[in-house]
Amino acid sequence: MLSLAFCRLLSLSLLLPSLLNGTTGITALEVILVSPTLILMMDRVSGDPLQIDGHQAWVELWDLETNTGIPVNAVTDTFCASGAVLSNGTMVSLGGETPEIPAGETTAPDGDGRMGIRIFEPCASPSGDNCTLFEDPATLHLAVTRWYPSSLRIFDGSLMIIGGTNASTPFYNVAPENSFEFFPPKDNGQVRFSPFLERTVPVNLFPRGFALPDGKVFIVANNETVLYDVEAQTETVMPPIPNGVRVTNPMDGTATLLPLSPPDYVPEILVCGGSNSTDTVPSADLSSQDPASDQCSRITVTPEGIEKGWIVERMPEGRMMPEMILMPNGKVLIINGAGTGYAALHSVGDPIGNSNSDHPVFTPVLYDPNAALGERFSREGLPTTDIARLYHSGVTLTPSGSIFLAGSNPNPTVVESATFNTEFRVQFLNPPFTTRSRPTLSGFPEQVAFNQNVTVDIDIPGDLDTSNLQVALIDMGFSSHAFHSSSRLVFLNAKLSANKKLLTFTTPPNNRVYPPAPGYVFVTIDDVTSTGTRVMIGNGLSPPVADQGVPL
Ligand SMILES: *[C@@H]1O[C@H](CO)[C@@H](O)[C@H](O)[C@H]1NC(C)=O
Ligand SMILES: *[C@@H]1O[C@H](CO)[C@@H](O)[C@H](O)[C@H]1NC(C)=O
Ligand SMILES: *[C@@H]1O[C@H](CO)[C@@H](O)[C@H](O)[C@H]1NC(C)=O
Ligand SMILES: *[C@@H]1O[C@H](CO)[C@@H](O)[C@H](O)[C@H]1NC(C)=O
Ligand SMILES: *[C@@H]1O[C@H](CO)[C@@H](O)[C@H](O)[C@H]1NC(C)=O
Ligand SMILES: *[C@@H]1O[C@H](CO)[C@@H](O)[C@H](O)[C@H]1NC(C)=O
Numbered sequence: 001m002l003s004l005a006f007c008r009l010l011s012l013s014l015l016l017p018s019l020l021n022g023t024t025g026i027t028a029l030e031v032i033l034v035s036p037t038l039i040l041m042m043d044r045v046s047g048d049p050l051q052i053d054g055h056q057a058w059v060e061l062w063d064l065e066t067n068t069g070i071p072v073n074a075v076t077d078t079f080c081a082s083g084a085v086l087s088n089g090t091m092v093s094l095g096g097e098t099p100e101i102p103a104g105e106t107t108a109p110d111g112d113g114r115m116g117i118r119i120f121e122p123c124a125s126p127s128g129d130n131c132t133l134f135e136d137p138a139t140l141h142l143a144v145t146r147w148y149p150s151s152l153r154i155f156d157g158s159l160m161i162i163g164g165t166n167a168s169t170p171f172y173n174v175a176p177e178n179s180f181e182f183f184p185p186k187d188n189g190q191v192r193f194s195p196f197l198e199r200t201v202p203v204n205l206f207p208r209g210f211a212l213p214d215g216k217v218f219i220v221a222n223n224e225t226v227l228y229d230v231e232a233q234t235e236t237v238m239p240p241i242p243n244g245v246r247v248t249n250p251m252d253g254t255a256t257l258l259p260l261s262p263p264d265y266v267p268e269i270l271v272c273g274g275s276n277s278t279d280t281v282p283s284a285d286l287s288s289q290d291p292a293s294d295q296c297s298r299i300t301v302t303p304e305g306i307e308k309g310w311i312v313e314r315m316p317e318g319r320m321m322p323e324m325i326l327m328p329n330g331k332v333l334i335i336n337g338a339g340t341g342y343a344a345l346h347s348v349g350d351p352i353g354n355s356n357s358d359h360p361v362f363t364p365v366l367y368d369p370n371a372a373l374g375e376r377f378s379r380e381g382l383p384t385t386d387i388a389r390l391y392h393s394g395v396t397l398t399p400s401g402s403i404f405l406a407g408s409n410p411n412p413t414v415v416e417s418a419t420f421n422t423e424f425r426v427q428f429l430n431p432p433f434t435t436r437s438r439p440t441l442s443g444f445p446e447q448v449a450f451n452q453n454v455t456v457d458i459d460i461p462g463d464l465d466t467s468n469l470q471v472a473l474i475d476m477g478f479s480s481h482a483f484h485s486s487s488r489l490v491f492l493n494a495k496l497s498a499n500k501k502l503l504t505f506t507t508p509p510n511n512r513v514y515p516p517a518p519g520y521v522f523v524t525i526d527d528v529t530s531t532g533t534r535v536m537i538g539n540g541l542s543p544p545v546a547d548q549g550v551p552l
């Protein structure tokens with residue numbers, strides 16, 4: 001058995017030298033970590049090789065221990081959907097598209113996904129065997145059709161679902177759904193109309209929303225921003241993105257809530273990339289060669305910060321469709337995307353094959369939020385790839401501290417002989433600490449309440465300077481269309497015991513600072529990060545949950 005497995009491994013690596021860490025069976029255009037060992041990926045029916053029940057699968061579970069995937073059954077089409085994890089640890093996928101009948105077939109295996117709600121209950125199987133996605137479109141569906149919506153977990157552990165479109169959009173949002181709704185539903189299932197979304201048509205697909213530590217939601221769409229009070233149901237206009245830069249689909253920049261730190265958890269939003277092109281010309285008048293924006297804009301969401309407005313910084317290069325990953329040491333990895341063009345397929349005047357974008361950016365850049373203005377971007381030690389990750393790519397931090405990279409398909413079907421092919425190769429970007437002797441944590445409780453001191457065992461390599469200690473609680477978010485919705489990093493106050501064998505940290509003060517759900521706790525000592533341990537944060541009940549912990 002052993003030697004057989006060994007031979008198989010050996011021959012695989014000899015035969016497939018360019019396959020870095022396996023290949024997915026679908027395009028990984030949506031990616032979310034659903035357990036310490038499993039990533040769930042979603043796509044559509046467009047000729048992907050992965051099969052289930054005699055037809056193409058469009059959902060796949062990726063086992064991080066073996067770097068192999070298995071198909072998962074779904075009922076409706078998950079293309080350009082969003083999702084997040086609820087306060088009880090259940091992952092929900094929302095929205096999707098109308099199916100297309102595959103070439104040579106008379107029916108599609110997938111149903112209309114625009115009102116889709118798909119439930120992935122917590123699944124203990126490390127390999128994903130027997131983990132299922134539940135769907136019953138007749139009884140469980142959104143209030144309205146939403147293709148290209150965003151969704152984020154809010155303070156009561158439910159999901160806020162933002163915008164989207166009703167119908168196929170070749171480029172601009174031509175059939176906008178300018179409203180919010182929730183899962184589980186609020187307001188007896190009625191949607192809430194959003195003047196902000198109406199104003200930001202036609203570049204308001206996949207709005208970027210952030211749950212702030214006071215429970216309000218900051219939303220970015222097109223070149224505008226707003227503060228939404230979920231409880232009072234009011235929108236307050238916030239400063240627009242400077243210099244007319246547009247940052248949502250189909251002019252995808254990306255955005256993140258920067259790490260929150262005790263004692264005040266002052267929220268700051270960073271928005272990077274996108275395009276300063278006009279949104280008032282037909283897409284055929286735009287070019288795949290139009291330079292992407294190199295602008296990053298940062299704002300502190302306090303009365304003083306709002307008064308001061310956005311501070312502009314410049315990345316080393318422009319990026320359309322970048323993504324940002326919050327690293328456990330508080331730095332922000334900016335990765336993927338293109339130097340020119342736009343998101344979406346075959347709609348500009350001069351697409352490259354089907355791709356509206358060109359000039360893939362192959363080297364990531366690290367942003368240090370705490371460095372002085374002008375000194376925040378660095379590429380020291382960051383590797384360059386030769387795999388383009390353009391439209392329909394997915395990326396996520398994993399519990400090992402590595403970055404999982406997959407997908408890219410700027411094509412309507414599987415294409416293997418274009419400049420920008422359908423990409424099935426999986427890569428991992430391994431930070432320098434992954435090859436070092438690292439701190440290890442053990443003895444975690446499975447669940448912790450807010451505002452509690454928690455003590456765990458720690459083993460620290462002798463060469464690390466323990467005066468430089470960070471403990472981060474991370475939600476890795478849901479990656480779709482150049483955005484990690486619900487992604488969040490909260491630093492925790494922490495202290496080592498005198499003998500350095502015990503680590504005590506204080507959980508977030510309340511469910512608004514960290515919307516309740518499982519998170520991963522990482523410790524970084526002397527810039528060497530441990531693996532992340534999954535812990536349920538809060539009471540673990542089904543949403544909506546009551547306020548917990550102490551107010552700020
Ligand atoms: C999956 O289900 C099958 C059939 O019920 C069972 O035989 C198998 O042990 C299960 N596998 C795991 C990993 O739970
Ligand atoms: C949404 O799209 C469907 C076709 O899929 C169409 O029948 C319907 O009228 C559209 N609704 C709106 C509000 O645009
Ligand atoms: C945002 O875009 C709209 C539509 O193109 C434009 O009218 C408006 O002036 C822009 N706002 C800013 C602040 O650039
Ligand atoms: C638009 O963005 C491009 C690329 O970053 C830049 O060269 C140009 O100066 C910008 N134009 C304006 C009016 O800001
Ligand atoms: C946690 O421990 C610290 C240090 O002993 C103490 O100051 C703090 O009050 C404790 N916090 C809670 C929530 O118990
Ligand atoms: C979590 O809550 C959702 C929404 O009510 C529900 O569908 C799901 O079954 C719940 N999961 C668990 C594990 O309780």
